[in-house]
Amino acid sequence: xxxxxxxxxxxxxxxxxxxxxxxxxxxxxxxxxxxxxxxxxxxxxxxxxxxxxxxxxxxxxxxxxxxxxxxxxxxxxxxxxxxxxxxxxxxxxxxxxxxxxxxxxxxxxxxxxxxxxxxxxxxxxxxxxxxxxxxxxxxxxxxxxxxxxxxxxxxxxxxxxxxxxxxxxxxxxxxxxxxxxxxxxxxxxxxxxxxxxxxxxxxxxxxxxxxxxxxxxxxxxxxxxxxxxxxxxxxxxxxxxxxxxxxxxxxxxxxxxxxxxxxxxxxxxxxxxxxxxxxxxxxxxxxxxxxxxxxxxxxxxxxxxxxxxxxxxxxxxxxxxxxxxxxxxxxxxxxxxxxxxxxxxxxxxxxxxxxxxxxxxx
Amino acid sequence: xxxxxxxxxxxxxxxxxxxxxxxxxxxxxxxxxxxxxxxxxxxxxxxxxxxxxxxxxxxxxxxxxxxxxxxxxxxxxxxxxxxxxxxxxxxxxxxxxxxxxxxxxxxxxxxxxxxxxxxxxxxxxxxxxxxxxxxxxxxxxxxxxxxxxxxxxxxxxxxxxxxxxxxxxxxxxxxxxxxxxxxxxxxxxxxxxxxxxxxxxxxxxxxxxxxxxxxxxxxxxxxxxxxxxxxxxxxxxxxxxxxxxxxxxxxxxxxxxxxxxxxxxxxxxxxxxxxxxxxxxxxxxxxxxxxxxxxxxxxxxxxxxxx
Numbered sequence: 001x002x003x004x005x006x007x008x009x010x011x012x013x014x015x016x017x018x019x020x021x022x023x024x025x026x027x028x029x030x031x032x033x034x035x036x037x038x039x040x041x042x043x044x045x046x047x048x049x050x051x052x053x054x055x056x057x058x059x060x061x062x063x064x065x066x067x068x069x070x071x072x073x074x075x076x077x078x079x080x081x082x083x084x085x086x087x088x089x090x091x092x093x094x095x096x097x098x099x100x101x102x103x104x105x106x107x108x109x110x111x112x113x114x115x116x117x118x119x120x121x122x123x124x125x126x127x128x129x130x131x132x133x134x135x136x137x138x139x140x141x142x143x144x145x146x147x148x149x150x151x152x153x154x155x156x157x158x159x160x161x162x163x164x165x166x167x168x169x170x171x172x173x174x175x176x177x178x179x180x181x182x183x184x185x186x187x188x189x190x191x192x193x194x195x196x197x198x199x200x201x202x203x204x205x206x207x208x209x210x211x212x213x214x215x216x217x218x219x220x221x222x223x224x225x226x227x228x229x230x231x232x233x234x235x236x237x238x239x240x241x242x243x244x245x246x247x248x249x250x251x252x253x254x255x256x257x258x259x260x261x262x263x264x265x266x267x268x269x270x271x272x273x274x275x276x277x278x279x280x281x282x283x284x285x286x287x288x289x290x291x292x293x294x295x296x297x298x299x300x301x302x303x304x305x306x307x308x309x310x311x312x313x314x315x316x317x318x319x320x321x322x323x324x325x326x327x328x329x330x331x332x333x334x335x336x337x338x339x340x341x342x343x344x345x346x347x348x349x350x351x352x353x354x355x356x357x358x359x360x361x362x
Numbered sequence: 363x364x365x366x367x368x369x370x371x372x373x374x375x376x377x378x379x380x381x382x383x384x385x386x387x388x389x390x391x392x393x394x395x396x397x398x399x400x401x402x403x404x405x406x407x408x409x410x411x412x413x414x415x416x417x418x419x420x421x422x423x424x425x426x427x428x429x430x431x432x433x434x435x436x437x438x439x440x441x442x443x444x445x446x447x448x449x450x451x452x453x454x455x456x457x458x459x460x461x462x463x464x465x466x467x468x469x470x471x472x473x474x475x476x477x478x479x480x481x482x483x484x485x486x487x488x489x490x491x492x493x494x495x496x497x498x499x500x501x502x503x504x505x506x507x508x509x510x511x512x513x514x515x516x517x518x519x520x521x522x523x524x525x526x527x528x529x530x531x532x533x534x535x536x537x538x539x540x541x542x543x544x545x546x547x548x549x550x551x552x553x554x555x556x557x558x559x560x561x562x563x564x565x566x567x568x569x570x571x572x573x574x575x576x577x578x579x580x581x582x583x584x585x586x587x588x589x590x591x592x593x594x595x596x597x598x599x600x601x602x603x604x605x606x607x608x609x610x611x612x613x614x615x616x617x618x619x620x621x622x623x624x625x626x627x628x629x630x631x632x633x634x635x636x637x638x639x640x641x642x643x644x645x646x647x648x649x650x651x652x653x654x655x656x657x658x659x660x661x662x663x664x665x666x667x668x669x
Contacts, residue, residue, distance in 0.1 A: 040578075042474035072578075190620050193629060198577050203373060207617040210369025227477060227574065246477055358625045 031271055033057075034091040035069040036082055038098035039196035039221050045240040046195065046221035047071060049257050050097045050120075052241070056260025057267055065267055075100025080107060087112040093270055095263070096120065098195065099164065105129055116275045118266060121166055123346060130276060132262060135283030136166075137173035137345075138313050139255035139291040140217065141320045142306050143237045144177020146252050146294070147215040148185060149302035150235055151178070156187040157213030159204045159225045161195045163360045165348045167219045173320050174217050175354040181305075187355045188213055198224035209234055215252070226250055244293045253294045261287055281342060284313040321345055326353040370611070370618045372498040376572055377610030378603075379502065380405075380564035380581075382509045384588035385595070385602045386516050387560025392592055393520065394553035395533040395660040399455025400440055401561050402585025403462020407432040408562025410466040413569035413576045416478045422504075425570050426563065433562020434555050436462055441554040445547060448664040459585070473576040482571035505567045512560075517599040529553060533658035536665040547667045561585070583636070590639040593646060596656040605642075612638050 035054055039047040054067050068091075073082050079101050086094050087108055095118045096105045102122040109117045109129045117129045125131050147156050156178055158171050171189055178185045188211055190204040201224035205216060209232045216236040218225040223246040229236035230250035238244065238254030262280060269276045282288035291310065294303065312318035321340035325333045328351050334340060340348075351359055384401055391398050412429035420428070440458050443449040486492075486501035493500070502510075520526040529549055532539045536546045568580050587609050595601035616631030647653060 040474045042476075188621050190617055192617075193632060198575055199573050199580065199582055202573055203614065204617055206373055206376075207369065207614070207621055210372065210618075211621045222577075223477075224573075224575070231574075357620065357623050360625055360627065 030064055030066040031093065031267060032089075032091045033065055033067045033093040033095070033267060034086040034089075035067065036073050036079065036086070036094065036096045036098075036101060037069055037071040038073060038075060038100070040071050041069070043196055043221050044223045044243060044246060045238075047097070049241045050095075050259055053259025053263045057263040060260070060264045061267055061271075064271060073101075076104075080104040083108045083117075084111070087115050092116065093118065093266065093275075099162075099166065100195075116270060125279060127277075130279065132266075132280040133166075133282075134257045134288045135281065135320075136255060136257065136289060137169045137320055138283045139289050140170040141173040141177035142291045142310060143217055143253060143255055144174040144179075145181060145306050145309065146298055146302055147174070147217070147235075147237075148178035148181025149299060149305075150252060150297075151182070151185065151215045153212050153214045154182060154185050155212045155214065156185060157205070157208030157211075157216040158187055158189045159201055159208070159216065159218040159220055160189050160191050161220050162193060163191060163349075165346055168351070168359065169321070169345060169348040170217075170219055171355055172348065172352040175352055176320070176325075179354050181302075185354055189355065189357055191360055192220065194220070196221040198222045201225050202228045205229060205236075206232070217255075223247070238293070242293050251293070251295060252298060254292050256290050256292055258288055258290060284310060285316060321348075327351070328353055328355065368494050368497060370614055371495055373614030373618070374607055374611030375498045375502065375506070377584075377614060378606035379506045379509050380567040380572070381584060381588050381591055381606040381610055382602055383505070383512065383567065384561045384564035384585065385591040385606065386509075386512055386599065387557035387564075388588060389592050389595070389597060389599065389602065390516065390520075390529070390560075391553045391557030392661055393533045393597060393658055394529050394550045395536060395658050395663065395665070396441075396444065396550050396554050396557075397451045397455065397662040398437065398440060398444075398458075398554060398557055399452060399589065400436065400458025400462060401557075401588050402581060402583065403459035403466075404433045404436045404558050404561035405462075405565035405568070405581045405585045405588075406466040406579070407436050407462045408565025409569040409580050410470045410473075410565075410576065411562070412566035413470075413473060413476075413478060416480055416570055417473060417476055417576075419479070422480060422482060422570065426566055429562045429566030429569075430559045431562070433558040433560070433565065435558075437555050437558020437561070440558070441551050444664070445550050445554065448666065451662050451664070463579070467578045470576050470578070474578070476575060478570055478574040480570075481574045482567075503571050505563070505571055508563075513599055513603055520599070530658070533660055536660050536667075540665075540667065546665055550665075561588075564588070587635060587639055590643055593657075594642050596646070596652070597658065598656070609635055609638060 037047040041047055041051045070082050073079050083104055093116045097120045099121045102124055105117050105119045106126055109126050119131055121133045122131050160167050175187045188208055192200045192204050201220050201222055205225040205228035214234040216225055216229050218239050223243045226236045226243050226247045230247035235252050236250050237252055242254045244251050266276050319339045323334040323338045324336045327333050408429040411432035412425035415425040415428040440454055444451045444454045482503040484501050484503050491497050491501035528544050532546050532549045540546050591605045594605040612634045616626050616634055619626045
């Protein structure tokens with residue numbers, strides 16, 4: 001009898017202490033936020049940009065937040081394990097920064113209704129899963145304009161990851177931008193089935209350059225394409241982050257994403273008790289995309305054209321996917337005067353005129 | 363449509379050079395009767411060591427040396443366990459691969475994404491280097507030319523020198539060799555260390571000549587392909603070059619096909635080199651007689667030297 005009551009008293013005391021502790025803790029406890037990265041922070045591209053955003057968030061909100069990250073998480077079973085682990089560790093906001101984490105994020109979100117999940121570049125949401133994305137096709141279009149001025153062979157190259165709408169529309173935007181300068185430009189595409197693999201990206205770039213491409217763009221996460229282009233004496237663009245330092249001679253400009261503003265807004269909303277649930281798809285207008293660090297070799301005429309188009313994008317006057325948009329066989333997909341809706345942009349599965357080759361999986 | 367084949371040849375050659383170097387080293391090791399399955403780990407350690415040397419301001423010669431030393435160090439560990447302590451060579455080799463992969467990934471974490479400040483550049487031979495199709499063979503970098511020279515030197519060593527003959531006899535029958543007064547243990551040690559050094563050199567190629575950066579798993583499984591190459595070549599140097607071009611070309615071929623408009627599934631592409639390896643190995647192993655004729659008879663079997 002004595003022993004039993006001793007145990008009951010002990011457990012009650014422990015629970016009491018814990019709840020007091022928790023009560024005291026949550027008052028001053030910083031908001032725990034975790035980030036799941038698909039590549040290494042040192043990739044100088046996609047993950048580097050997200051981490052920059054995370055650092056901006058820390059700078060803006062200081063001791064109010066406590067951030068952590070897990071890098072190199074493969075898209076698949078491992079991702080679910082990592083996301084679940086972060087949720088059980090007391091993180092109130094979890095950002096999964098790759099398209100391939102979509103199903104895993106949704107699955108874990110079901111088990112943790114009190115945790116807010118944010119999935120970058122996805123298209124499925126839930127009560128506690130919010131989507132956020134940027135309009136990379138806008139800086140891609142601007143890069144196309146520069147490419148149109150800088151190409152000598154009239155052939156552009158694109159190192160692509162997976163044939164999903166997000167990537168296909170960037171290829172299209174790049175080609176469309178270039179064709180406003182030289183209507184006969186063509187773009188060759190190589191698909192490497194991975195977001196981050198510098199050796200494959202390098203081989204893809206070498207193949208494209210070997211086929212005559214002299215201005216390259218990519219949708220992959222490392223600086224390998226840019227470095228290969230410098231080695232072979234052609235031009236390329238930085239992608240996701242400012243990649244000037246990796247290949248100053250070959251680098252024409254960088255198409256970047258700016259995540260810090262959104263991360264700060266999301267954290268502030270959570271701290272205020274009203275977490276952001278609205279899907280955010282921001283571009284140049286919202287300050288989430290930009291084209292930076294233009295090389296001094298770019299002629300003034302090109303710069304003026306790019307600056308004008310950028311201003312039009314910022315004011316909302318110009319939308320990249322406005323007709324006329326022609327398919328590879330010349331038929332008109334979208335007549336002049338009309339623009340694609342956001343939903344249509346998010347499901348683009350065709351090449352525009354000028355892109356060579358067949359879209360895989362068709 | 364532009365069907366230029368030369369870029370394809372250049373890509374295949376770039377992929378083949380480190381395979382040739384690593385496979386030649388392993389060939390010498392296996393000819394002495396030692397089966398070193400740790401090639402992938404040794405290559406990765408060599409790659410990291412040479413990249414670190416260059417990243418800290420060392421010149422190309424220093425990075426080469428570091429790569430070779432890293433390979434030799436790894437091979438020494440293997441040699442002590444497999445030769446002196448008579449450990450099972452297969453298990454030891456596999457452990458070495460896992461060790462090398464893990465150590466290089468861990469130690470290399472802070473170097474991910476760095477660009478090599480100096481790298482091997484191509485030394486094209488005038489006129490010959492510009493020829494279509496065969497041009498790339500005359501416009502390789504220092505390690506490429508070394509691979510070609512090594513092919514000839516190792517062939518000559520194995521078949522025209524006394525030491526080469528001794529090496530081969532140790533591999534065929536160490537007990538007979540021992541009774542003739544040949545140093546079995548010493549020969550095997552030297553052969554293993556040589557193989558390790560060559561693997562380290564191949565790793566250096568990946569880090570400082572081809573990709574000029576460090577990344578986890580930079581060698582993308584090519585250590586295993588080099589092992590298969592030795593079997594493909596029936597333990598004779600001449601076929602090593604042909605096999606390396608074949609295996610190296612297969613992945614480059616996939617990308618090339620995409621750019622000339624032939625849609626190839628990207629997943630098929632990724633598995634092509636390994637599929638090719640499996641096909642080749644199955645074909646060769648199907649002829650048991652030929653396999654017995656060419657494979658060193660004591661391959662993989664520990665030998666108690668008694669001294």
